[in-house]
Amino acid sequence: MGLLDSLKVGLKRSREAINEIFYMGGEVDEDFWEDLEDTLVMGDMGAELALRVTDDLRDRAARENLTRAEQIRDALAQRLAAEFPEAARDPFTDVPSCVLFVGINGAGKTTTVGKLAGRAREAGLSCVIGGADTFRAAAIEQLQVWGERAGVEVITRERGADPASVCYDVVEAAEKRAVDLVLIDTAGRLHTSSDLMRELAKVVGVTRKRSSAPVSVVLVIDATTGQNGLNQAREFNDALELDGLIVTKLDGTAKGGIALAISSQLGLPIYRIGVGESLDDLQTFDALDFTRALVGEGM
Numbered sequence: 001m002g003l004l005d006s007l008k009v010g011l012k013r014s015r016e017a018i019n020e021i022f023y024m025g026g027e028v029d030e031d032f033w034e035d036l037e038d039t040l041v042m043g044d045m046g047a048e049l050a051l052r053v054t055d056d057l058r059d060r061a062a063r064e065n066l067t068r069a070e071q072i073r074d075a076l077a078q079r080l081a082a083e084f085p086e087a088a089r090d091p092f093t094d095v096p097s098c099v100l101f102v103g104i105n106g107a108g109k110t111t112t113v114g115k116l117a118g119r120a121r122e123a124g125l126s127c128v129i130g131g132a133d134t135f136r137a138a139a140i141e142q143l144q145v146w147g148e149r150a151g152v153e154v155i156t157r158e159r160g161a162d163p164a165s166v167c168y169d170v171v172e173a174a175e176k177r178a179v180d181l182v183l184i185d186t187a188g189r190l191h192t193s194s195d196l197m198r199e200l201a202k203v204v205g206v207t208r209k210r211s212s213a214p215v216s217v218v219l220v221i222d223a224t225t226g227q228n229g230l231n232q233a234r235e236f237n238d239a240l241e242l243d244g245l246i247v248t249k250l251d252g253t254a255k256g257g258i259a260l261a262i263s264s265q266l267g268l269p270i271y272r273i274g275v276g277e278s279l280d281d282l283q284t285f286d287a288l289d290f291t292r293a294l295v296g297e298g299m
């Protein structure tokens, strides 16, 4: 199955809901617009965004005399795609670069670091992985497994070591060797835990200060989290000034709208999306491919 197909399977739930409106009668009338707005809200996009998109589309339909629902479908995909801010730079290919991965437990940080390390190797970039999750012994082991899989060295310290000083060491070692790409995994934490968020702010501060390569702080977010994902992202952004997002588990039962809500509301680009658990299941984000998978391509 191609990566785009995995995404389409993952977004099936949202697409089916949207398909229903398009198939209902075919005529664009007041009910159609109301159903569209409701469906977008139900798909986790948030009420404000759903209203804005529906209003714009309604104007366009009037202007261009689009009277059949099918004509609206691609206009909807285009309009939704326009909500995603574009990345000014790609921290995984514009090297040298140092990237810190943050997020709640189980979001997919370690898996994503492994996948990206594999991609970097394939692209002929030199890469090291930093293990700043010294909280759990199992986390260090898991990262080492991913490092072996990707053929990339993992630099870490013993369990309980100060994560900020691990980052300092990793960046220093990488700079001595003129490594292109440094990927640092951090311990998962709840956005509501202020002590752990302060610790993370220190990790970010030390890394930004020590690294001569640009540092990007990337929030890894599980697409199946639903509306709570927006609160999470807001808290991480307030504490750390995020640079962008990686949205995982879009092959699962995600509705997908949450990716749009976060990216659009916080003005954060999506660098990659995760569409499975293996090394190859990572995709460069393309806004229009994503929104077309979300709204379907018609008959």
Ligand SMILES: Nc1nc2c(ncn2[C@@H]2O[C@H](COP(=O)(O)OP(=O)(O)OP(=O)(O)O)[C@@H](O)[C@H]2O)c(=O)[nH]1
Residues within 6 Å of the ligand: 103, 104, 105, 106, 107, 108, 109, 110, 111, 112, 133, 139, 186, 187, 188, 189, 220, 248, 249, 250, 251, 252, 273, 274, 275, 276, 277, 281
């Ligand atoms: N289906 C699917 N599963 C994923 C994806 N990314 C990660 N996972 C799975 O999600 C689970 C958690 O992934 P991890 O990479 O361990 O998450 P983490 O954020 O490092 O977790 P902590 O170390 O607890 O902070 C694992 O079972 C992964 O295989 C994805 O894109 N799709």
